[in-house]
Amino acid sequence: MAKIIGGITTSHIPAIGIAMERGLENSDYWRDFFAGYPPLREWLNEQQPDIAIVFYNDHGLEMFLDKKPTFAIGCAPRYENADEGWGIATIPPVTGETELSWHIVNELVENDFDPTVCQDIKVDHGLTVPLSLMYPGHQYQHLKVIPVCINCERHPMPKPSRCFALGQAIGRAVASFAGEQKVVVFGTGGLSHQLDGERAGFINADFDNDCMDKLVSDPQALTQYSNDDLIEIAGAQGVELNMWIAMRGCLLGKVTEAQRNYVAPISNTGAGMQLLLND
Template identity: 45%
Template sequence: MARITAGVATSHVPAIGAAIDLGKTKEPYWQPLFAGYDWSRQWIAEEKPDVVILVYNDHASAFDMKIIPTFAIGCAESFKPADEGWGPRPVPTVQGHPDLAWHIAQSCILDEFDMTIINEMEVDHGLTVPLSLLFGQPDAWPVKVIPLAVNVVTYPPPSGNRCWLLGEAIRRAVESFPGDLKVQVWGTGGMSHQLQGPRAGLINAEWDNRFLDMMSQDSQRLRTIPHIEYLRETGSEGIEMVMWLIMRGALGADVRQLHRHYHVPASNTAVGHLVLEPVA
């Protein structure tokens, strides 16, 4: 039986990817941020997951205003890094797991989630930066990846509760897959940040850390945070944190926190990172 063995949450700031690609991770500005991932890189090297279901948002690389899927699952054999305006990141092509992806798509659709099925898609920093943070700069990613893109760019994004319920549906799907696979679910994006307007540069460390607390201590409250609270407290881009709730919902009722890291700033963004495992 396939099983979900852990969940990872992390920010996916594009400047982090640039720092990795340009060899700046040891510079004084960046070193404290990357030090917070040292434990996680060692942990995942020991865990050796077979598949990562990576929840992220596209930044107008695969989708634009012509089509805006709320939840889109990548079922292709592979996904190339996107050119976001300055050339693709120098990272390996992402290898998918079509059998599990199609199984999840079928299971979730029959579970009354209207998933958009994607058979050709390029993936941007929202997906590749988390992989770089956990795996470094390998010649090939050591894990299969199923991209799960969520609309948190254009109103209306899904509610936190809907994201949580999708995570529960993904767990049911994975557990019904006949293959013997170790699966992790990653929720990416956030934390507090705003990139434009009078509040550009907003960071709310107090709210961010309460959110990190709730990921393991008060998950029911997480499900009811309204969109307006994310906007008011964490800026226009803080809504990305609802994607963490897909990961959290997939882990079940109780979790154990294995690692936590919070750092400000990275560019003009707060960076958060958690490693959680389900408690049977």
């Protein structure tokens, strides 16, 4: 059967991509943030996963306010990145995966989830920045990617407990897939941040570190929050924690933490990173 070997959590701040393009990783502002990623890259190079399932949120590139699925899964052989309005540089397309992705879709529907199935979507910085962080120089095309998009922008949004259950269902689907594929799961975004309004710049570092602790030892505790709780405690965009919670739901084995880094503020965000091993 296919096996999920681990999970990775990471910020997907668009400024990260710009910093990498401009070679600013060792500047005073960015040094502590980027220092956390070499061990992750070494682990990925050692393990050589075949497939990555990436939980991300679309920031208006493909899924705007007029059409906003709660959960969407890509089943395409290829995903293009596109300009989100900032004049971003063109980067190589992301390689898709079709067999496992369709298996996951079928298993989800059989288990009372109803995801939107996407066979032609562009992916934004929520997905491409994490891949670029793990594979500098955009050397990610060997990795087959299954995008799983969660609505974190427009109310009503799925609550943490539902996102965790989605991850559990995907974890079971992977375990039931015939083959020897090694799978890694990414939870992207967050942690605490608010980019607009009266609380713009709000960060709750204590909450962020507590969430990273609970992702290892007690993920069920995080499912007790409502989205209103997350907005109050972690800022308007703190609901991106739901992608981390979904990732953690996929890890059905014994989970141990191998790496962690946390830096705040980075682009008005509490930027966390973890590597969780799934035994």
